[in-house]
Amino acid sequence: xxxxxxxxxxxxxxxxxxxxxxxxxxxxxxxxxxxxxxxxxxxxxxxxxxxxxxxxxxxxxxxxxxxxxxxxxxxxxxxxxxxxxxxxxxxxxxxxxxxxxxxxxxxxxxxxxxxxxxxxxxxxxxxxxxxxxxxxxxxxxxxxxxxxxxxxxxxxxxxxxxxxxxxxxxxxxxxxxxxxxxxxxxxxxxxxxxxxxxxxxxxxxxxxxxxxxxxxxxxxxxxxxxxxxxxxxxxxxxxxxxxxxxxxxxxxxxxxxxxxxxxxxxxxxxxxxxxxxxxxxxxxxxxxxxxxxxxxxxxxxxxxxxxxxxxxxxxxxxxxxxxxxxxxxxxxxxxxxxxxxxxxxxxxxxxxxxxxxxxxxxxxxxxxxxxxxxxxxxxxxxxxxxxxxxxxxxxxxxxxxxxxxxxxxxxxxxxxxxxxxxxxxxxxxxxxxxxxxxxxxxxxxxxxxxxxxxxxxxxxxxxxxxxxxxxxxxxxxxxxxxxxxxxxxxxxxxxxxxxxxxxxxxxxxxxxxxxxxxxxxxxxxxxxxxxxxxxxxxxxxxxxxxxxxxxxxxxxxxxxxxxxxxxxxxxxxxxxxxxxxxxxxxxxxxxxxxxxxxxxxxxxxxxxxxxxxxxxxxxxxxxxxxxxxxxxxxxxxxxxxxxxxxxxxxxxxxxxxxxxxxxxxxxxxxxxxxxxxxxxxxxxxxxxxxxxxxxxxxxxxxxxxxxxxxxxxxxxxxxxxxxxxxxxxxxxxxxxxxxxxxxxxxxxxxxxxxxxxxxxxxxxxxxxxxxxxxxxxx
Numbered sequence: 001x002x003x004x005x006x007x008x009x010x011x012x013x014x015x016x017x018x019x020x021x022x023x024x025x026x027x028x029x030x031x032x033x034x035x036x037x038x039x040x041x042x043x044x045x046x047x048x049x050x051x052x053x054x055x056x057x058x059x060x061x062x063x064x065x066x067x068x069x070x071x072x073x074x075x076x077x078x079x080x081x082x083x084x085x086x087x088x089x090x091x092x093x094x095x096x097x098x099x100x101x102x103x104x105x106x107x108x109x110x111x112x113x114x115x116x117x118x119x120x121x122x123x124x125x126x127x128x129x130x131x132x133x134x135x136x137x138x139x140x141x142x143x144x145x146x147x148x149x150x151x152x153x154x155x156x157x158x159x160x161x162x163x164x165x166x167x168x169x170x171x172x173x174x175x176x177x178x179x180x181x182x183x184x185x186x187x188x189x190x191x192x193x194x195x196x197x198x199x200x201x202x203x204x205x206x207x208x209x210x211x212x213x214x215x216x217x218x219x220x221x222x223x224x225x226x227x228x229x230x231x232x233x234x235x236x237x238x239x240x241x242x243x244x245x246x247x248x249x250x251x252x253x254x255x256x257x258x259x260x261x262x263x264x265x266x267x268x269x270x271x272x273x274x275x276x277x278x279x280x281x282x283x284x285x286x287x288x289x290x291x292x293x294x295x296x297x298x299x300x301x302x303x304x305x306x307x308x309x310x311x312x313x314x315x316x317x318x319x320x321x322x323x324x325x326x327x328x329x330x331x332x333x334x335x336x337x338x339x340x341x342x343x344x345x346x347x348x349x350x351x352x353x354x355x356x357x358x359x360x361x362x363x364x365x366x367x368x369x370x371x372x373x374x375x376x377x378x379x380x381x382x383x384x385x386x387x388x389x390x391x392x393x394x395x396x397x398x399x400x401x402x403x404x405x406x407x408x409x410x411x412x413x414x415x416x417x418x419x420x421x422x423x424x425x426x427x428x429x430x431x432x433x434x435x436x437x438x439x440x441x442x443x444x445x446x447x448x449x450x451x452x453x454x455x456x457x458x459x460x461x462x463x464x465x466x467x468x469x470x471x472x473x474x475x476x477x478x479x480x481x482x483x484x485x486x487x488x489x490x491x492x493x494x495x496x497x498x499x500x501x502x503x504x505x506x507x508x509x510x511x512x513x514x515x516x517x518x519x520x521x522x523x524x525x526x527x528x529x530x531x532x533x534x535x536x537x538x539x540x541x542x543x544x545x546x547x548x549x550x551x552x553x554x555x556x557x558x559x560x561x562x563x564x565x566x567x568x569x570x571x572x573x574x575x576x577x578x579x580x581x582x583x584x585x586x587x588x589x590x591x592x593x594x595x596x597x598x599x600x601x602x603x604x605x606x607x608x609x610x611x612x613x614x615x616x617x618x619x620x621x622x623x624x625x626x627x628x629x630x631x632x633x634x635x636x637x638x639x640x641x642x643x644x645x646x647x648x649x650x651x652x653x654x655x656x657x658x659x660x661x662x663x664x665x666x667x668x669x670x671x672x673x674x675x676x677x678x679x680x681x682x683x684x685x686x687x688x689x690x691x692x693x694x695x696x697x698x699x700x701x702x703x704x705x706x707x708x709x710x711x712x713x714x715x716x717x718x719x720x721x722x723x724x725x726x727x728x729x730x731x732x733x734x735x736x737x738x739x740x741x742x743x744x745x746x747x748x749x750x751x752x753x754x755x756x757x758x759x760x761x762x763x764x765x766x767x768x769x770x771x772x773x774x775x776x777x778x
Contacts, residue, residue: 041219042171042184048120048152049093049213050173053102053127053141054086058113077111090173090210091117091141092224093153094245098143099130101244103210103226104426105139108405117143121150131249132406134387136238137226137425138211140249154213156241157220162232163199164189168222170205172212183207187214187230203230214239237386237410250388250437259404261439262390267402268373269316270394272342273324273350273364276309278335281525281674282633313394314341314362315433315441317377317505319370321353325431325446327360327516328352330454330642334519339364343372354512356504359496360430360447363508377502380440383422383495386410389442390435391428403429409495416450421494430493443497450492454515454642455585458592515644522675528640529669530651531567532574533630533694534558536596547579550654556593557581557654558636564693565703568664574653580636581659584650585643591652597635625727628766629698632672640666678711679741681748684776685717686710688730688741699729699766706739707731707764718775724763731769732762752776 057077080087091102100117115127130142147153160166168187173180185206192201205212205228214223214230223230223239230239238244250258314322322341339350346369353363383389386408393403407428412420424445434443452459504511537547539554551557558580563569574580582591643649647666652659671677672692680687688708691701695709707729713719730738733747751759758775 038219039184042215045219045221046171046213049154051091052118053089053091054116055105056086056113057081057111060110062110092211092213096153098147100141101138101224102141103138119151123148129252131251133247133249135247136244154221157222159222159240167217168203169215170212172208174209201232235385262404263402266439269375270313272400273312273314274309274340276337278337280335311396314364316371316374320366322364324362325444327355328362330516333516334524336518352518355516357511357513358449360449375441377498380442380498381436383442391432393429393432441498443495445495447492448494458639525675527632527637527669528645528666531564531569532560533562534560558594558596572662579654582652600634628727629694677741679745684719685714686719687712688744690741706737708741708744722772722774724772729764730761731764733759
């Protein structure tokens with residue numbers, strides 16, 4: 001019989017041992033656990049079989065663009081190397097052939113230098129990965145030399161038929177440096193809720209650290225597991241000793257050959273896609289208030305690039321179609337300028353076709369030519385429980401780079417609409433392609449999409465400020481793909497098998513998101529409206545107006561300070577001083593609380609007090625004025641656009657202290673300062689726009705009076721030398737009224753045809769008029 005003293009001597013090489021045997025908690029329902037746990041028998045039959053599997057690490061030559069923090073990442077690898085430490089897992093010897101059963105290491109293969117096994121006597125022997133188990137969790141590592149005498153392979157007894165009275169126990173080591181502790185826990189039977197059959201469907205093993213050996217009530221090993229639960233249903237991971245030993249698995253050589261095949265054959269169906277975007281329209285650029293503009297701006301940093309380009313990778317699933325495994329956001333899609341698909345032979349032109357309704361993926365269509373290689377969506381094996389599959393995440397790294405790994409699914413997690421979704425066992429990047437054991441496309445791991453996803457930030461009360469709605473931010477979020485199965489929104493991430501994808505892709509018109517579409521340059525500038533301006537309500541304002549309860553101390557509510565004529569707000573009877581509280585969208589569970597964003601109060605930089613250097617003044621430079629009207633690009637307008645034009649909604653607001661609910665349909669707004677018609681003359685250095693409703697209101701300009709507004713003046717040009725300023729109104733040219741930019745353009749052209757040296761403009765600013773001469777000849 002093995003005593004505590006002999007056990008201490010036997011495993012000193014691991015770190016020493018303290019015999020700490022945990023009995024575990026009593027089963028539910030008050031069932032008592034027998035104290036007659038066969039401790040000594042369990043220890044005698046297992047203690048000398050536990051070993052340490054030590055992974056010696058090396059710095060990978062493969063660059064890591066992102067910190068793959070759900071693995072043992074590059075920084076941790078370097079720290080272990082510099083500290084001369086190995087990464088250790090407990091394992092157990094399962095055969096006299098030197099086979100060691102161990103958990104799957106969360107390490108990329110390229111950081112493993114070698115593997116050694118440290119046994120109960122402290123001796124280290126070289127080892128190598130033998131095979132990845134397919135019916136059971138875990139791997140088999142094979143010791144390269146004969147087992148020393150003090151190393152004991154488990155001798156498995158045949159597991160008897162298991163029923164509700166079967167007693168099982170688990171022994172598992174607990175690494176608590178510098179000691180190793182054993183915990184022996186009774187396994188507790190688990191029954192199906194409301195099932196009259198008392199036969200257990202699984203056993204909870206209690207404490208399992210890395211690996212646990214399951215023993216009978218005689219103390220004989222009958223199985224093992226790397227998880228704290230064993231499944232008795234027959235389709236779960238194998239755990240009985242004989243089944244694990246009989247698992248031929250996938251050898252390291254087979255795995256290497258398969259990954260080479262994937263890197264060659266599957267990679268040929270993945271294409272580099274270069275997408276170029278127009279710069280999104282911004283009032284700050286249209287009206288030269290994003291910086292000092294002209295000469296001053298160029299001296300202090302220059303102008304932004306006209307276009308932006310990103311590189312993504314799409315999988316060819318038809319001769320003229322590709323699937324990008326991420327959902328491109330509307331702001332990104334709206335401004336697509338061109339799409340190029342790079343093949344080995346040529347570069348093809350593509351167009352955006354749509355984003356799938358049900359999963360995060362984007363379809364690109366080729367307008368001319370065809371792809372040389374595409375995948376089949378109907379050849380692969382189904383992704384069955386426990387059986388490994390291979391994952392491919394494609395990224396840009398000196399061209400096309402494939403990150404290949406294996407995974408499997410065993411458990412499910414409850415998610416959206418209480419459905420149960422398959423959960424990958426190992427961490428997995430969102431946007432990974434899934435392949436079967438033959439390298440054929442079996443599916444895609446991505447986030448499921450739902451009808452009201454676009455409204456979720458508003459329903460959750462998140463601050464949707466200008467930064468989060470900026471297209472560059474959305475691009476970064478869409479293309480990161482650094483998500484994995486253990487996150488707060490795990491319920492939205494799932495496996496879409498190839499046949500599910502085929503069903504979706506075979507009927508694209510019915511399966512594309514109608515809210516995500518490409519827009520023309522003019523359509524990008526167009527907005528929807530309610531027709532109000534507002535300000536944030538503070539706690540002090542709410543208290544003064546006796547609206548603390550309705551506005552939750554100023555946390556909710558938009559105080560109306562202007563209502564535009566002929567707007568939906570005017571038709572609803574909303575007046576200045578009213579407070580907008582909530583907006584109910586059809587099919588949502590609760591209304592959106594209306595709050596002002598911090599960005600709403602920003603109307604561009606104020607340069608009035610700036611000291612302009614003499615050098616700039618000598619060149620005709622001067623600071624631009626502050627924009628005198630509020631931007632229509634406020635958070636409320638952006639929210640209405642996300643909800644969608646022609647959507648009926650219910651607005652709750654306070655009018656004279658009374659809470660009112662009224663319905664209206666979100667409609668397209670009249671042209672505003674961004675979308676108004678404009679005329680630009682580079683030689684004159686002048687850009688003008690038609691006068692719009694919010695500009696008239698801010699400048700107190702009568703609705704019936706004719707004028708156009710100056711939107712930009714280039715420094716050092718005839719317009720600048722004529723002392724013409726941004727935001728001033730041009731009411732007349734040589735005494736003739738001007739009411740549109742088209743009319744202004746015709747007047748300038750006619751004056752040039754008449755060889756006039758200049759024209760005299762009647763300019764107005766806040767009710768005061770003056771004359772300005774604009775030279776129009778070279």
